[in-house]
Amino acid sequence: MPTTRPGRPYVVAVDAGGTRTRVACVDLEGRRLSGAAGPAGAWHHDDDAVAHLQETVLEALRSGDLAREDARALVAGVAGVSRRGGDHGDRSLEWARSAYALPELACPQVVVNDAVTAHRGALAGEPGVVVVAGTGSMVLAITTDGDEVENGQLAHYAGGARHLAFEAVQQVLVGAAGPDDADLVAALLAAWGAADAAGLRTAALEVDRAGRHAVTRRYGALAPLVTAAASTSPLADRAVRALAERTARGVLLLAPLVGRDPVRVSTTGGVASDPAFRERLREALVVPGATPTLLLPPAGDAVLGAALMALEVAGEARPGAVDRLREDQP
Structure with missing residues (x-):
C-alpha cells in the first residue's frame, strides 16, 4: 500500500x-x-x-x-x-x-x-453565458448579480452528442444523403456494422431495445464523425448547423439577463468545443435585434x-x- x-x-x-x-x-x-x-x-x-x-x-x-x-x-x-x-x-x-x-x-x-x-x-468567474454540450447539454447564464439561469427555465433544450448523431442517422434513413455525403454515410454504416440503410435501421432498433444508456453511448460515439465531415458533407453541415442554431437560441434567450454588453459567451464539452460547431454557433448568434454577444475561447x-x-x-x-x-x- x-x-x-x-x-x-x-x-x-x-x-x-x-x-x-x-x-x-x-x-x-x-x-x-x-x-x-x-x-x-x-x-x-x-x-x-x-x-x-x-x-x-x-x-x-x-x-x-x-x-x-x-x-x-x-x-x-x-x-x-x-x-x-x-x-x-x-x-x-x-x-x-x-x-x-x-x-x-x-x-x-x-x-x-x-x-x-x-x-x-x-x-x-465572469458573468456571461456558457454552452455545455457533450453527452448532455445545458446553456447557463450567470448574471452580474450572481444569479444563475438556465435555458430549461425558458422551456428550451438544444441537445448534445447523441442529438447531433440522431439528426445525421435519421437523414440517412429517410434517404436525404446525396453524392457528396458518401464518405460520411460509409463511416456511419461502418460504425454500426451495417451494409446499407436497411441494415442501419435494423441496428438502430437493436440498440433501442438495449435501453436508454446504450442509445446514449452508441449515438454519442458517432458525433465526432459528423463534426469531422461538416466541411465536406452537406448532410453533416446541416446536422451541425441545426444543433448550433438551437444552441444559439438558448444563448440569446438568456443573454438579456446577464447585464453586460456585449455578453460574453463560451463553450465547453466535446461537441461545443469542436471547431466546426463553434464556427456555426458564431454565425447563428448574429441575429438582428438580439442582444450582442462575444464568443470567446474557454479560459x-x-x-x-x-x-x-x-x-x-x-x-x-x-x-x-x-x-x-x-x-x-x-
Whole structure:
C-alpha cells in the first residue's frame, strides 16, 4: 500500500459527465498534485455512476500519495442534477450530495450541476453565458448579480452528442444523403456494422431495445464523425448547423439577463468545443435585434472551475493560487 504524505493540504476538483469522470487534486498554492480519469459519473447515463465518481477520486488520492485527512474541500460538478435555485435537473442537489458523498473524506463536500463548474472554468468567474454540450447539454447564464439561469427555465433544450448523431442517422434513413455525403454515410454504416440503410435501421432498433444508456453511448460515439465531415458533407453541415442554431437560441434567450454588453459567451464539452460547431454557433448568434454577444475561447475547463470553487470553499488558498492554477492547467 503506498505511503501518504500527511500535512500536505489540498482540495479535490471533480467533473462527472455522461462519458467520463475527471479528478484533480490541487494544493493551496494552486499546484496540481495528482489526477485520475474514470468512467461516466453522471447517474442518468451509467448505472454505476456513483461508484465511478467515488473510485476515481480515491484513485487520484492514491496516485498522489495524498493523505485523506489533508483534504480541505471537494467540489464536484455532476451532470443531471439540479442547480442551486432550479429544479430542471433529473435529480435534486440534496439527493446528489447524499449519494455522491465520500465517507473517506471529512472535509466539506459540495455537489453542483456540472454546468456551474464549466461556467466557472470557461469564463473564469465572469458573468456571461456558457454552452455545455457533450453527452448532455445545458446553456447557463450567470448574471452580474450572481444569479444563475438556465435555458430549461425558458422551456428550451438544444441537445448534445447523441442529438447531433440522431439528426445525421435519421437523414440517412429517410434517404436525404446525396453524392457528396458518401464518405460520411460509409463511416456511419461502418460504425454500426451495417451494409446499407436497411441494415442501419435494423441496428438502430437493436440498440433501442438495449435501453436508454446504450442509445446514449452508441449515438454519442458517432458525433465526432459528423463534426469531422461538416466541411465536406452537406448532410453533416446541416446536422451541425441545426444543433448550433438551437444552441444559439438558448444563448440569446438568456443573454438579456446577464447585464453586460456585449455578453460574453463560451463553450465547453466535446461537441461545443469542436471547431466546426463553434464556427456555426458564431454565425447563428448574429441575429438582428438580439442582444450582442462575444464568443470567446474557454479560459479553462470544468475541472479548473471545480478547483477554483474548491479553493474558495476551503478558504485557505495562498496568494497567487488562483493565477497559478489557471497557468498550470493542461
